[in-house]
Amino acid sequence: KIPKPTVKRLAIYYRCLAKLKEDNVEKTSSQEIAYILGIKASQVRKDLSYFGEFGKRGVGYDVDKLSFKLREILGLNKSWNVAIIGAGNLGNAIANYSGLEKNGFRVVAAFDNDEKKIGKYISTNVKIYKMEDLEEIIRDNLIEIAILTVPAQAAQNVSELVIKKGIKGILNFTPATITVPLNISVENVDFVVSLKSLTFALGFLFEK
Amino acid sequence: KIPKPTVKRLAIYYRCLAKLKEDNVEKTSSQEIAYILGIKASQVRKDLSYFGEFGKRGVGYDVDKLSFKLREILGLNKSWNVAIIGAGNLGNAIANYSGLEKNGFRVVAAFDNDEKKIGKYISTNVKIYKMEDLEEIIRDNLIEIAILTVPAQAAQNVSELVIKKGIKGILNFTPATITVPLNISVENVDFVVSLKSLTFALGFLFEK
Numbered sequence: 001k002i003p004k005p006t007v008k009r010l011a012i013y014y015r016c017l018a019k020l021k022e023d024n025v026e027k028t029s030s031q032e033i034a035y036i037l038g039i040k041a042s043q044v045r046k047d048l049s050y051f052g053e054f055g056k057r058g059v060g061y062d063v064d065k066l067s068f069k070l071r072e073i074l075g076l077n078k079s080w081n082v083a084i085i086g087a088g089n090l091g092n093a094i095a096n097y098s099g100l101e102k103n104g105f106r107v108v109a110a111f112d113n114d115e116k117k118i119g120k121y122i123s124t125n126v127k128i129y130k131m132e133d134l135e136e137i138i139r140d141n142l143i144e145i146a147i148l149t150v151p152a153q154a155a156q157n158v159s160e161l162v163i164k165k166g167i168k169g170i171l172n173f174t175p176a177t178i179t180v181p182l183n184i185s186v187e188n189v190d191f192v193v194s195l196k197s198l199t200f201a202l203g204f205l206f207e208k
Numbered sequence: 209k210i211p212k213p214t215v216k217r218l219a220i221y222y223r224c225l226a227k228l229k230e231d232n233v234e235k236t237s238s239q240e241i242a243y244i245l246g247i248k249a250s251q252v253r254k255d256l257s258y259f260g261e262f263g264k265r266g267v268g269y270d271v272d273k274l275s276f277k278l279r280e281i282l283g284l285n286k287s288w289n290v291a292i293i294g295a296g297n298l299g300n301a302i303a304n305y306s307g308l309e310k311n312g313f314r315v316v317a318a319f320d321n322d323e324k325k326i327g328k329y330i331s332t333n334v335k336i337y338k339m340e341d342l343e344e345i346i347r348d349n350l351i352e353i354a355i356l357t358v359p360a361q362a363a364q365n366v367s368e369l370v371i372k373k374g375i376k377g378i379l380n381f382t383p384a385t386i387t388v389p390l391n392i393s394v395e396n397v398d399f400v401v402s403l404k405s406l407t408f409a410l411g412f413l414f415e416k
């Protein structure tokens with residue numbers, strides 16, 4: 001079982017390699033990746049060693065090969081159908097975010113319990129459905145991932161509901177901590193944590 | 209100088225302690241914090257040791273005291289005025305996010321280069337200004353942090369512009385990597401990285 005922090009770092013290595021690829025860099029090293037990301041080279045080597053031998057000591061890694069391997073590991077070679085639960089301000093922004101499709105994530109449906117929103121389009125191809133339609137739409141569209149953008153107080157109940165209807169992974173944007181069965185994956189997104197890191201750095205730099 | 213990964217963890221410890229406080233927990237330990245967050249207790253102790261003695265071996269930490277200390281360290285005792293640059297879908301969602309004010313971040317203005325948006329309100333109290341007004345509004349409102357929600361191709365130029373007008377810290381939501389002077393802080397937010405961690409966990413659990 002790969003530790004969760006390692007998985008997170010693998011996704012960040014993958015993004016780093018994608019940028020190197022864009023810049024037409026053919027070879028890289030754990031030192032270079034570590035330098036770019038501000039972490040230790042030994043950490044990079046340790047993480048990659050879980051998955052076998054990619055690089056040669058002194059020669060480094062082939063960017064294409066390593067990027068392809070990370071894609072495989074991260075399950076990026078398949079595309080994923082996604083549902084947005086909670087078609088409010090944030091749900092709307094996410095439905096219209098082109099970065100998702102580029103990365104193999106297709107928003108196929110949105111759900112909301114506000115009658116006024118049902119039947120409207122959240123983005124060009126994505127309709128807003130009522131919660132009662134969850135099971136049918138999840139099943140017909142093989143949706144495995146739900147993006148949770150409902151208010152915090154609805155988070156736990158809505159999570160339990162979508163899991164019951166077939167969802168296997170939840171990207172939780174609410175400030176609530178949700179509790180799910182062991183075989184269900186959850187990722188929490190909280191950009192306020194990033195804002196706080198920013199204020200710390202600012203305080204540090206300017207001794208507030 | 210505190211390593212960046214440590215700063216990030218401190219912000220996450222703070223959030224964890226805030227939840228313990230909500231649940232009326234008075235005492236905690238590095239083991240409990242570590243267990244909740246899925247990291248090593250030794251990591252928690254090491255991070256907190258940068259800032260002095262908080263806990264007693266065998267007795268643990270006082271939740272209130274530790275939470276207060278982390279608030280201080282993270283610069284959370286002060287409130288911060290924030291500007292949103294790029295009043296589009298995502299900028300709109302963020303301007304309307306009540307979680308910001310609760311955490312001491314006040315959105316005081318938004319900026320955009322789309323003439324049709326100038327003069328409109330992005331949220332109840334926040335007006336959209338033209339880019340030419342940056343300097344005056346940043347100065348009059350003591351704005352130190354900019355939330356960058358412009359398209360990727362505009363990110364670097366817009367960053368340089370707001371820094372020139374007085375911004376000290378940037379929360380970058382664009383997929384572009386921005387380059388800034390050494391005394392300016394940047395935090396990158398990319399929830400697609402979290403989606404990829406999710407797919408890895410799903411692939412791992414269901415051997416896709």
Ligand SMILES: NC(=O)c1ccc[n+]([C@@H]2O[C@H](COP(=O)([O-])OP(=O)(O)OC[C@H]3O[C@@H](n4cnc5c(N)ncnc54)[C@H](O)[C@@H]3O)[C@@H](O)[C@H]2O)c1
Pocket residue numbers: 085086087088089090091111112113114131148149150151152154158173174175190191301302303304305307
């Ligand atoms: N807006 C942001 O930038 C931002 C940032 C970080 C976190 N968040 C969090 O994301 C969530 C959504 O934020 P928002 O600004 O889009 O809020 P919002 O109020 O605009 O949207 C919430 C939507 O969820 C729907 N809803 C409410 N209860 C529901 C239920 N039981 N079942 C189905 N749908 C339900 C509402 O009808 C509404 O359309 C909140 O938890 C918020 O704290 C938002």
Ligand SMILES: NC(=O)c1ccc[n+]([C@@H]2O[C@H](COP(=O)([O-])OP(=O)(O)OC[C@H]3O[C@@H](n4cnc5c(N)ncnc54)[C@H](O)[C@@H]3O)[C@@H](O)[C@H]2O)c1
Pocket residue numbers: 093094095096097099293294295296297298299319320321322339356357358359360362366381382383399
């Ligand atoms: N929508 C999301 O959920 C999401 C998620 C992650 C990242 N992002 C990123 O956030 C950014 C904004 O996304 P969005 O969906 O809100 O896009 P959007 O197109 O709706 O909004 C962009 C806004 O920026 C303005 N703008 C463009 N160039 C500008 C310039 N030079 N100066 C000032 N304003 C300018 C536009 O007029 C528009 O109002 C993009 O970089 C996107 O990749 C969005």
